[in-house]
Amino acid sequence: MKISVTVNGTLYEREVEPRTLLVYFLREALGLTGTHVGCDTSSCGVCVVVLDGDRAVKSCTMFAAMADGHDITTVEGLVQGGKLHPLQQAFWDCHGLQCGYCTPGMLMTSYALLKHQPNPDEPAIREALAGNLCRCTGYQNIVKAVQQAAAETNAPAPEPVAT
Amino acid sequence: MFPAPFDYHRPGSVDEALALLTRYGADARVLAGGQSLIPAMRFRLARPAVLVDINALSELSYLREVDGMLAIGAMTRDAALETSALITSKYPLLADTSALVADPVVRQSGTVVGSLCHNDPAGDWGVTALAGRAQIVIRGATGTRTVTIDDFLVDSFTTAVGDGELALEVRFPTPPPRTAGSYQKIERKVGDFATAAAAARITLDANGAIADAGIAIGAAGPHALRVRDAELLLNGAKPTKELIRAAGDAARKLADPAADNRGSVEYKKDMAGVLVARGLIAALARLGVEGLR
Ligand SMILES: Cc1cc2nc3c(=O)[nH]c(=O)nc-3n(C[C@H](O)[C@H](O)[C@H](O)COP(=O)(O)OP(=O)(O)OC[C@H]3O[C@@H](n4cnc5c(N)ncnc54)[C@H](O)[C@@H]3O)c2cc1C
Ligand code: FES
Ligand code: FES
Numbered sequence: 001m002k003i004s005v006t007v008n009g010t011l012y013e014r015e016v017e018p019r020t021l022l023v024y025f026l027r028e029a030l031g032l033t034g035t036h037v038g039c040d041t042s043s044c045g046v047c048v049v050v051l052d053g054d055r056a057v058k059s060c061t062m063f064a065a066m067a068d069g070h071d072i073t074t075v076e077g078l079v080q081g082g083k084l085h086p087l088q089q090a091f092w093d094c095h096g097l098q099c100g101y102c103t104p105g106m107l108m109t110s111y112a113l114l115k116h117q118p119n120p121d122e123p124a125i126r127e128a129l130a131g132n133l134c135r136c137t138g139y140q141n142i143v144k145a146v147q148q149a150a151a152e153t154n155a156p157a158p159e160p161v162a163t
Numbered sequence: 164m165f166p167a168p169f170d171y172h173r174p175g176s177v178d179e180a181l182a183l184l185t186r187y188g189a190d191a192r193v194l195a196g197g198q199s200l201i202p203a204m205r206f207r208l209a210r211p212a213v214l215v216d217i218n219a220l221s222e223l224s225y226l227r228e229v230d231g232m233l234a235i236g237a238m239t240r241d242a243a244l245e246t247s248a249l250i251t252s253k254y255p256l257l258a259d260t261s262a263l264v265a266d267p268v269v270r271q272s273g274t275v276v277g278s279l280c281h282n283d284p285a286g287d288w289g290v291t292a293l294a295g296r297a298q299i300v301i302r303g304a305t306g307t308r309t310v311t312i313d314d315f316l317v318d319s320f321t322t323a324v325g326d327g328e329l330a331l332e333v334r335f336p337t338p339p340p341r342t343a344g345s346y347q348k349i350e351r352k353v354g355d356f357a358t359a360a361a362a363a364r365i366t367l368d369a370n371g372a373i374a375d376a377g378i379a380i381g382a383a384g385p386h387a388l389r390v391r392d393a394e395l396l397l398n399g400a401k402p403t404k405e406l407i408r409a410a411g412d413a414a415r416k417l418a419d420p421a422a423d424n425r426g427s428v429e430y431k432k433d434m435a436g437v438l439v440a441r442g443l444i445a446a447l448a449r450l451g452v453e454g455l456r
Contacts, residue, residue: 001171017168018168018169018170018171018214019165019166019167019168019169019204021165021201040164041164041202041205042198042201042202042269043354045266045268048268055271055272056267056268056271057268057271057272058268058269058272061197061198061201061202061272062197062201062272063171063197063201065171065173065216066173066194066197066216066218068173109267109268112271116246127267128267129267130266130267130353130354131265131266131267131268131269131353131354132268
């Protein structure tokens with residue numbers, strides 16, 4: 001069947017089998033390998049992408065056909081104008097990653113969280129990420145990173161510097 | 164681990180969905196959140212020839228009170244309950260449950276009705292639906308019928324929804340005054356199915372006696388089980404430590420769990436009793452009745 005999916009702002013039209021899982025569509029049909037496959041059985045959260053702007057979904061547990069006519073944001077869509085997204089910068093600053101395998105899923109789950117709750121407290125961040133597994137960091141720095149990103153996103157824009 | 168091939172349909176209305184389900188009968192399956200069906204298809208435990216995706220039926224996504232009942236539409240996702248002020252303020256039993264199903268990302272897709280239709284022996288919603296006296300509205304080619312949750316849960320992974328039918332909504336009676344509930348679950352980690360689970364719902368009368376009780380357990384049989392013996396003990400009685408212990412014992416007796424890597428039969432039976440007691444204590448505490456621990 002033919003599907004049209006907007007991924008990171010670009011419309012893609014592709015022929016897929018209905019049984020094609022979204023994560024393989026993104027990685028293999030579109031070459032967007034930023035979204036990882038971990039458990040492949042909906043348990044680890046590394047494959048999370050954002051559907052229609054604010055819903056975190058495990059792309060290993062959704063058919064590409066279900067995304068027909070919808071909008072997907074993957075980790076590749078976070079950078080704007082060559083500048084890291086505040087979440088990405090915060091993960092860098094706070095050492096929120098080591099091997100980086102879980103990171104795309106952590107970022108996208110956090111991205112959806114901040115859309116719903118711009119000011120989550122620490123328990124809310126831990127709760128939102130409870131289904132995302134990380135084998136390296138011990139989570140502490142991931143939580144700190146999301147806190148930093150939330151604080152920055154909410155901070156008033158800097159006053160333009162008079163010249 | 165790819166599912167077997169199937170034909171995919173995404174109807175734009177309930178009538179269209181029913182026409183497809185009628186046309187394909189036993190070959191078709193409804194696809195809601197996909198959080199149980201897609202894993203089952205990937206493991207080839209299910210290989211439907213046709214999927215009828217109801218995600219476009221936004222008219223089935225609602226939480227509303229009608230005629231003394233809370234209606235939860237077939238496309239209402241668990242996450243919608245977690246963030247609903249109506250649910251957190253008036254339906255604590257449902258609020259408890261929605262926060263403990265699966266993990267937060269799964270809850271952004273999975274639906275309450277889909278979970279009931281899946282009828283996993285260790286699923287959470289069946290337990291709460293029994294204690295909360297829920298009803299399910301089912302529509303088929305010949306009309307709409309309403310089924311009590313007791314009749315709906317037929318066997319593991321089997322419900323009263325027949326071929327060609329669609330579950331439209333689940334309804335929970337709005338709790339009368341002086342009513343509270345609690346959902347209790349032991350899980351190995353977030354996102355795991357229950358090792359043991361229990362739901363308790365209590366209404367107190369003006370004298371502080373129990374006017375009406377609903378008690379159910381999960382992961383303790385082919386599907387969620389209503390603990391009628393506990394309800395009979397509780398109805399009309401004053402809440403005491405002894406009464407709560409007896410209600411827990413009724414659950415222990417009824418529980419018929421299977422041993423697996425989550426625990427032995429003995430452990431799970433015991434936890435069914437412990438969780439019923441904890442649920443009662445928590446529900447009564449919400450009504451201001453303390454000191455029963
Ligand atoms: C990692 C993970 C952990 C989980 N942990 C838990 C847990 O702890 N507790 C728990 O209870 N569940 C758990 N689940 C299951 C999850 O809650 C599912 O979302 C839920 O059981 C099914 O809802 P769904 O909307 O995704 O249904 P689907 O997967 O789309 O459908 C499930 C079944 O119901 C049928 N169906 C769905 N909707 C209808 C309808 N309206 N009419 C007729 N038939 C219908 C489908 O045909 C299918 O057979 C977990 C799932 C995952 C992936
Ligand atoms: S790869 Fe999707 S949840 Fe693990
Ligand atoms: S950084 Fe290695 S798994 Fe999270």
